[in-house]
Amino acid sequence: MEQTLLLTPGPTPIPPQVSSRMSEGMIGHRSNDFNHLMENIQPKLKTLLGTKDSVAILSSSGTSALEAAMVNLVKPDESIVIIVSGAFGDRFKNIAGTYPFDVHVYDVEWGEAADPKKFKDFLNEKKNIKAVFSQSCETSTAVIHPLNALGKAVKSYNEETLFIVDGVSIVGGMEFDMEKDNIDCLVTGSQKALMLPPGIAFVAMNETARQKSADNDLPRFYLDINRYFKALDDQSTPFTPAVSLIQGLERVLEIYEEDGVESVFERHVKMRDMLRAGLRALDLEMLVADEYASPTVTAFKSDEDELKVIKDKLKNDHQITIAGGQKELKGKILRIGHMGYMFPHDMIRVLAALEAVLSDYRNEKYYGKALAAAQEEYYGKL
Ligand SMILES: Cc1ncc(COP(=O)(O)O)c(C=O)c1O
Incomplete structure (x- = not known):
């Protein structure tokens, strides 16, 4: 042995103290205990995602958060740009292809990072782009994109164009500041730097993004992010969540504070x-x-x-x-x-x-x- x-x-290894917290016993998701848990988690979660706004928790894998960002923040027939520099940029592209969106791909050679200047030129040639999607870390190539410069390029194109970032393989391993980097929506998952088993995903949206998703009439149900934010007002979730993972998340966030x-x-x-x-x-x-x-x-x-x-x-x-x-x-x-x-x-x-x-x-x-x-x-x- x-x-x-x-x-x-x-997925990544789980600290023993997190495993132990996850096996302390089930609590009802419509109980005060669960509300306290959610209340306790939010401020620490906001710190890791670098936002002052609430972070929605979905009980599904990272891809659900990618899809949630898309179906909530893009209206039918709107034009969007996706930065594709590897398998997970491709994932964004494939999700987008499922819906009635006008999709433009900014291709980056696999193994390279997006060049903000070239990207800006690309964007400026396009009309009426409503959102730009990018990975922070493209896990398939181990590249980290220059988010701050890309965010600036997006907002200089049009202040109202949303910048949406997939942070699945990096949130928790690097500092994020959504406001500073002009990120309107940041999504991530549980099974990577956050030291949890696979099974929960996170969506942080600023006020502008929340407003757009509230106004969006694209059909959606489980991934309708408005339900999650509404439930969060009562420290709750709209559907039965992965309770044990959320218990583990509380311990993970304590570890961040301890360390x-x-x-x-x-x-x-x-x-x-x-x-x-x-x-x-x-x-x-x-x-x-x-x-x-x-x-x-x-x-x-x-x-x-x-x-x-x-x-x-x-x-x-x-x-x-x-x-x-x-x-x-x-x-x-x-x-x-x-x-x-x-x-x-x-x-x-x-x-x-x-x-x-x-x-x-x-x-x-x-x-x-x-x-x-x-x-x-x-x-x-x-
Ligand atoms: C950058 C990135 N985005 C999205 C995903 C998809 O997440 P999941 O496999 O949890 O659906 C992954 C998973 O490896 C990823 O690394």
């Missing part, structure tokens, strides 16, 4: 830098330039055979699970998640295992190389 290590970019949000965000950056230094010391190429490297997930390239050996050996010989590439990056990259209940020593463990795997596969001695590079990042250069 050996301890397993789940280093995928979601200090700043220090949690710093830990994520440290893990990224350690990992990138270590991987480079193993002669592995990064998919993403340092400037746009996400603090929550890292992607590296190699040839398909080597990637397969790495993934399989990590799993079978070292009990470490990492993720492959998706769609057009399948067989071209591997991804290591480093968000939520993960720590610098987990980076040390995966790098040590990689040294062993590659020393054997390439018949070249890598022992100590990745560890020295990562430790220098962590402890400082001597």
